[in-house]
């Protein structure tokens with residue numbers, strides 16, 4: 318699939334997952350957070366509009382409080398998320414400051430999907446930051462977005478949240494940085510000969526069948542939620558890329574059109590053919 322159109326991306330959402338923020342459940346990957354802050358700052362200063370969606374509150378909280386297991390009670394979870402979000406944001410503030418870039422924190426709940434007034438309010442807040450050349454750094458408000466009846470969290474993972482944000486601010490592209498370098502035809506961590514898929518034009522049942530769950534104690538999404546996010550965006554005529562977080566500088570090449578990671582973009586030929594059949 319031709320990727321020249323990526324050169325024109327102006328407003329870009331970049332999402333980094335828990336597995337990438339952490340080297341292992343007890344160890345934060347400072348180098349990666351630094352590199353990511355550098356890349357986002359350079360792009361913003363080149364005139365792009367960057368929105369960062371970051372996971373890691375629970376993972377960083379567990380690391381700070383030296384907790385190894387996923388919390389069993391809602392109260393423990395809330396405490397971890399609350400401590401971790403502070404620590405995470407503190408790291409971003411320091412690294413971004415190094416590159417002369419201001420950031421602003423936005424913590425979301427599902428209210429932005431459920432209530433139109435919250436949707437508009439959230440969009441205004443993000444636009445207000447972008448107008449001032451400040452990078453919004455977004456996560457779910459994990460300390461409060463807990464459903465008390467089912468004990469389930471509202472978004473629960475940031476693949477869905479980042480897709481919602483991409484649509485909300487009418488961004489051109491969502492880049493998901495993960496601990497895998499794209500979608501494989503089977504989980505590469507459990508299947509020896511899994512092959513990378515460079516592009517997907519339609520997220521059908523065959524594609525959805527390639528995914529299984531999350532890859533570590535504190536990451537919650539896995540490939541399945543990434544594919545659902547891709548489907549949601551393609552239905553809204555937007556594009557998404559899954560690529561490795563290992564070297565965030567690869568984002569520069571991706572935005573020049575290099576074939577890195579997996580591109581999800583609605584296959585217009587397929588759509589045209591469907592139109593002819595009608």
Ligand SMILES: Nc1ncnc2c1ncn2[C@@H]1O[C@H](COP(=O)(O)OP(=O)(O)O)[C@@H](O)[C@H]1O
Nearest residue numbers: 334335336495501503527528529532538539540
């Ligand atoms: N078909 C697949 N291709 C690539 N990764 C897959 C696939 N199926 C499952 N996975 C798993 O998805 C994981 C990435 O998702 P996740 O653990 O939520 O990380 P992140 O924190 O980056 O969101 C990979 O580490 C891998 O174990």
Ligand SMILES: N[C@@H](CCC(=O)OP(=O)(O)O)C(=O)O
Nearest residue numbers: 334335373374375475537538
């Ligand atoms: N909001 C949560 C996100 C949890 C999570 O791991 O999400 P993901 O990296 O998308 O699988 C946190 O900050 O810990």
